[in-house]
Each structure stands twice: as structure tokens, then as C-alpha cells.
Amino acid sequence: MKNKRNRLQIITEILRSSVVGSQEELLSLLAERKLNVTQATLSRDLKLLKVAKTPLTNGTYKYVLPPITKTISPQGTFNQLTSHGAVLSIEFSGNLAVMKTKPGYASAIAWDIDNKGSMEILGTIAGDDTILIIPREGVTREQILNLLDMTFSESK
Amino acid sequence: MKNKRNRLQIITEILRSSVVGSQEELLSLLAERKLNVTQATLSRDLKLLKVAKTPLTNGTYKYVLPPITKTISPQGTFNQLTSHGAVLSIEFSGNLAVMKTKPGYASAIAWDIDNKGSMEILGTIAGDDTILIIPREGVTREQILNLLDMTFSESK
DNA sequence: AAATTATTTGAATAAATTTACATGTTTTTT
DNA sequence: AAAAAACATGTAAATTTATTCAAATAATTT
Numbered sequence: 001m002k003n004k005r006n007r008l009q010i011i012t013e014i015l016r017s018s019v020v021g022s023q024e025e026l027l028s029l030l031a032e033r034k035l036n037v038t039q040a041t042l043s044r045d046l047k048l049l050k051v052a053k054t055p056l057t058n059g060t061y062k063y064v065l066p067p068i069t070k071t072i073s074p075q076g077t078f079n080q081l082t083s084h085g086a087v088l089s090i091e092f093s094g095n096l097a098v099m100k101t102k103p104g105y106a107s108a109i110a111w112d113i114d115n116k117g118s119m120e121i122l123g124t125i126a127g128d129d130t131i132l133i134i135p136r137e138g139v140t141r142e143q144i145l146n147l148l149d150m151t152f153s154e155s156k
Numbered sequence: 157m158k159n160k161r162n163r164l165q166i167i168t169e170i171l172r173s174s175v176v177g178s179q180e181e182l183l184s185l186l187a188e189r190k191l192n193v194t195q196a197t198l199s200r201d202l203k204l205l206k207v208a209k210t211p212l213t214n215g216t217y218k219y220v221l222p223p224i225t226k227t228i229s230p231q232g233t234f235n236q237l238t239s240h241g242a243v244l245s246i247e248f249s250g251n252l253a254v255m256k257t258k259p260g261y262a263s264a265i266a267w268d269i270d271n272k273g274s275m276e277i278l279g280t281i282a283g284d285d286t287i288l289i290i291p292r293e294g295v296t297r298e299q300i301l302n303l304l305d306m307t308f309s310e311s312k
Numbered sequence: 313a314a315a316t317t318a319t320t321t322g323a324a325t326a327a328a329t330t331t332a333c334a335t336g337t338t339t340t341t342t
Numbered sequence: 343a344a345a346a347a348a349c350a351t352g353t354a355a356a357t358t359t360a361t362t363c364a365a366a367t368a369a370t371t372t
Contacts, residue, residue, distance in 0.1 A: 003350095004349090004350070004351095017293060018293060018294065019292070019293070019294045019295075022327090022328065022329090023328070023329070024327095024328075037351075037352090038351075038352055038353080039328085039329080040329085040330080040331085040351075040352065040353080040354095041350080041351055041352080042329095043328095043329055043330055043331085044330085044331095044350090044351085046211070046329095047211040047215075047330085048211075050210060050211045050212075050213075051210075051211070052208040052209060052210030052211070052220070053208060053209050053210075053329095054206060054207075054208035054209075054222070054275060055202070055203040055204075055206045055207070055208070056206075056275055056276065056299075057206075057274065057275075057276060057299060057302060057303055058296075058299050059203075061360095062275060064208070064275065066210070091278050091279075091292070092293070093251060093278050093290055093291060093292055093293045094250070094251050094293060096290060098278040098279040098290050099279075100279060125281055125288075126281070127263070127266065127280065127281040127282050128263065128267075128282075129270075130270075130279040130280060130281050131281075132279070132281050132288065132290065159320095160319090160320070160321095178357085178358065178359090179358070179359065180357090180358075193321080193322085194321075194322055194323080195358085195359075195360095196321075196322065196323080196324095196359090196360080196361080197320085197321060197322075198359090199358095199359055199360055199361085200320090200321085200360085200361095202359095203360085209359090217330095
């Protein structure tokens, strides 16, 4: 059906923001969003998305997305950097975003983010290869991702 | 038995050097080396080693070791630093952890924490004597402490 | 050293995941 | 537009992986 693309998108969003330990669990999370499929389909989806199942230290498991690969880019310094693969990943925890970059790139990229002058981002703090992005209150994860022109690759 | 440590070592070597797609397969590879265990034990071993099962582009699966060694290694840099008292304290606020270190030590220790490659920690940002640790959503303070404690004390 | 407690493991089983097959849909080709 | 090819997905079966339970071994305590 034509829901597939959308479903894959939702799945990545779910996996990016929460801890999912089994396909059944993911099944429920999708059901909550009115997306009804069977576990078999999820198995196929996860295979397509190259999602790995990895053990956590607390004795449970978690499905994890592969590191970011592709970006779509209009123009600008930020996009130049990301399209060169300097940005490795972005993940969220609570209202914070954590971006991992290649070593040494963090402050350069953080500067670019700051200078986009977007209202949605309150500020950034950069280390050597990690940037902490603090969004303004009420700003969604999607808004941040869109702002940063981050697009996540799906095979095909 | 006393073979466990050795077996875990062999398993990491095998996984590092070849593509293993199932536990049964790993079972044979171990048998070739005169190591006879059951699949149940392998499941436990892989869990212990935090080995993830991930889909490959060719449609098959592969067991992959967690990023950067450190899995079974007796002690690491972090351990050395902490045992020398470089880490002064760890405290939490909300879902964030703040670690205080001796002046100048922060980035070195942050690097070690990052390179443990643990799923639980999204990223770190280091100043001169302070490290901000951003845990993944849903990860408890205890989990973080354990994770770091593990490096304080010798494991296994 | 005896008693207690913790660890390791296999066998069997449960649970979770993958896949073969069938069917309905969409897309492409002719 | 019909036919053919490619795709998406559910069902059910096969496979794979995780865990429960019991027993044996090792470690620790008394």
C-alpha cells in the first residue's frame, strides 16, 4: 500500500525517541497511532531500515536505528558540513537534542546552527564531537529535524 | 566453569573477523575450536557482550560487537583516571548527570565515557573540569551509575 | 571444612523473529 | 486497456533467540 513510506517514517521517529524492546511492543506503539499492521510486516520494515536489536546493560533489549547517512541540502555552510558527513547522528532525550559529529567538527557546526538564527533553537553547547541543542519550550522534535534539514535515509 | 572468560574472548575474535548471522552458526564456529556449549549459553554470552543483530544490505543478518573494544577488557583509561581520583563527583538534575573532575581532566574522561559505546548515554559535553552527561530517554540514574561504576570496579 | 551463597550451564520450553506462500494492489509495459 | 511484472502484506509455518528450571560447580562466610 501507499502507507509504507509513512509507516517507516513513524517507526524511525518512535525508535529515535523511545526504548522499544520487541516487535510486539512496536506493534502497540504503532496501533496507538492508528497504524495497524502485523508483526511480520514490522520484521520486514525493521530489516529494511537496518534496525539492530541490541542488549542494554539493564538486561533488556532495544531496537536501534543505524547511524544517519543521508541528508538533503539546499545551500549553506551547515549543509555543506552535513553533506560531507561531518554530522553523524542526532538523537533526543527529553527536550534536548544531542548531535554527534566527527571529531573536531562540533563547534564549527554549532556555530552554523546558531547563525541560522532560528527562533526554535535557544542555544547550543559544543564539545569536540558532540553538540547539545536546547530547543525553545514547546518546539517539537520534528521541527528541530526539519530546521536542520536532516533527512534520514531509507533504503530504496 | 572457568572457560567462560576464554570463551567470551574467542567469541569476540570470531565476530570481529567473520560474518556470523545466527547463534547456530556461531555454535559451529566455536565447535571447530573445541569449545562446546549450547545455544542457550551463546544467547547469554551475546547478551553479556552486548552484541547486536543487525540486517545487512544483502538481505542477511550479522552479529556485531558494540563500538570500540572495551567489552571484556579488564581495565581501561577511564578506570585508571578514576582510580587516581580524577573523577570527583557525579550528581543528577532531571535526566542529566553532571560529573566533576580534577581541572583539565574533563575531556579525557568524557572521551572514555563516549567510547564505552553504551546505548544508555546519548552523549557528553566536557568543559575543563565538568562533564555534562545526557542519558537516553527512559534510562534511570541507577543505570548510569552502574554503567560508570562498572568501570570503577573490575568486572567479572 | 562445613555451610551458605553465588555462578555457570544444559535441557526443555517459551517467546520472538523471519520467511514461504498466497493474495490483492499498484506500476509498468506492450 | 489488457497483460505482465513488481510490490505490499497477512497467515501460518519454520527458524531463531531468550528464558525458566534444575543441577552442578565455584566462591564466600562462618
